[in-house]
Amino acid sequence: MIGFAYENVPVNLDMIPLFPAKTISEDDQCLIVQDSDGDVRLIIPLWLEAGVNATFPLEVIAGNDAVELRKKYPKDLRMVGNIDKFALIEGREAIDEELERKLPYLLRKGGYLPAIDHGIPPEIPFEHYKHYMIRLKEYLDVCI
Numbered sequence: 001m002i003g004f005a006y007e008n009v010p011v012n013l014d015m016i017p018l019f020p021a022k023t024i025s026e027d028d029q030c031l032i033v034q035d036s037d038g039d040v041r042l043i044i045p046l047w048l049e050a051g052v053n054a055t056f057p058l059e060v061i062a063g064n065d066a067v068e069l070r071k072k073y074p075k076d077l078r079m080v081g082n083i084d085k086f087a088l089i090e091g092r093e094a095i096d097e098e099l100e101r102k103l104p105y106l107l108r109k110g111g112y113l114p115a116i117d118h119g120i121p122p123e124i125p126f127e128h129y130k131h132y133m134i135r136l137k138e139y140l141d142v143c144i
Helices: 013-018 044-050 066-072 085-090 092-109 126-143
Strands: 003-006 009-012 033-036 054-057 078-083 112-116
Touching: 054 112, 066 078, 066 092, 078 085, 078 092, 085 092, 085 126, 092 112, 092 126, 112 126
Parallel strands: 033 054, 054 078, 078 112
Antiparallel strands: 003 009
């Protein structure tokens, strides 16, 4: 096997040709999405080389930061997620801070769909989730 260890999982570089690399023109809107838990920062260049151009859920606790990734990959990478689920557990102020830090920049730059970074845990009170959805709609209404 040719590859390296990533998050204690071997990554086989021989698999890269299995992806439809370079078959998508710059004008195409086709997304090839990779769902990956954990810190994806080191593997993104390999994905892009292989033709994978989108990822989710971009877990915050693993060190992923969609704002930093957008700065590093302004056009090549599409992203879904990266809204910290723990902010929703914590409450309104944490939710507002999380959204304000990320959404104005990411929505303006494009290639990003806001979503909680890995499912909705049962610890999130309904009122917190409702507040998140109301605030999210406010940000999205500005974009339209």
